[in-house]
Amino acid sequence: VLVSHRGLANHVGWAVRELASCGDGGGAVFSSIAFDLVVPNVWAPLCAGQRVALFSQEAGLDELGGRLLEQGPFSFLKLTPGHLEVLSHQITSEQAAGLAGVVVVAGEALAGSLGARWAGWLGEGRLINEYGPTEASVGTTIHPVPADAEGVVPIGRPLPGMRVHVLDERMQPVPVGALGELYVGGVGVARGYVGRPELTAERFVPDPFGEAGSRLYRTGDVVRWSAAGAVEFLGRADD
Known part of the structure; x- marks a missing residue:
């Protein structure tokens, strides 16, 4: 997919303003850099003058929770619902609440039960469901996940631009x-x-x-x- 610099700059600019601004701990990369979900995880912290913690993929997901707790807290984390489910069994609700200023979930449909659990742990406005195909420069819409989410969480409203x-x-x-x-x-x-x-x-x-x-x-x-x-x-x- 041939994505323009303008499209990526638009998305990264939003991520700097709305995600990296939620703290000073930067972000983390624990997925392949070929996955477009990684784009804001790398560029938003760097553009905000913050760090990016790089995790080896060889370690797998078995120790993801421990590694994130060791390196955190982060300004934001962007991950998939699969990652979120894994973390649900690796860290406590208290640890989850201090993991990042905001958590963005993308890449797959987010089940309301999983979203509600994490929204309750994180607090109001700190869990965001994002939708966006690669053909639209990573992100297209977002939806703040409420603690009473049910069914499949909506993908929400369009991002700026x-x-x-x-x-x-x-x-x-x-x-x-x-x-x-x-x-x-x-x-x-x-x-x-x-x-x-x-x-x-x-x-x-x-x-x-x-x-x-x-x-x-x-x-x-x-x-x-x-x-x-x-x-x-x-x-x-x-x-």
């Missing part, structure tokens, strides 16, 4: 509560797939709601708007 649309098969907006496909617009939309012009034309389509020449990324994700104005993820169109 990003736009989302829930559209039907004719690319027309659907009403609140109706199922549609999620389309992403804004500065983070990638240029396309390197060496794959046909796939690029299929997934990156003209934006009928934006400026001339702008495009939307067709995610293939089935979603709906909630009455509260948040996007709810329901699955894949090709499932």
Whole structure:
């Protein structure tokens, strides 16, 4: 995926303002650097003049909790729901509360039961569910997770510089509560797939709601708007 510097700068800028500012302990990297989730973990702390703790992948996840506690507290941590589940069995609620200023979960759908547990441990506003395909420069939407979360946690509202649309098969907006496909617009939309012009034309389509020449990324994700104005993820169109 060919992502622009502008798109990455937009996302990292948000991460500096909203995540790295939650402390002075920096961030941590414990996933492959080929995983785009790592982008804010590396660049947001460095741009804020903070440290980045690098963990060897050879150690696996068995000692993740202990290693994070040893190196923390952090300004923020960004990890997957799988990581969060592992940590649930490795550290106490008191240790979790002091682990980072804010915890961002991304990469997979977040179950409400897991989100509620950690939101209760961390406190109000300190657990954020993030959604974003690589084709939209890492992050697209966020949703603060409440301590009474149920079902699947919503993916929320768009980040600064990003736009989302829930559209039907004719690319027309659907009403609140109706199922549609999620389309992403804004500065983070990638240029396309390197060496794959046909796939690029299929997934990156003209934006009928934006400026001339702008495009939307067709995610293939089935979603709906909630009455509260948040996007709810329901699955894949090709499932």
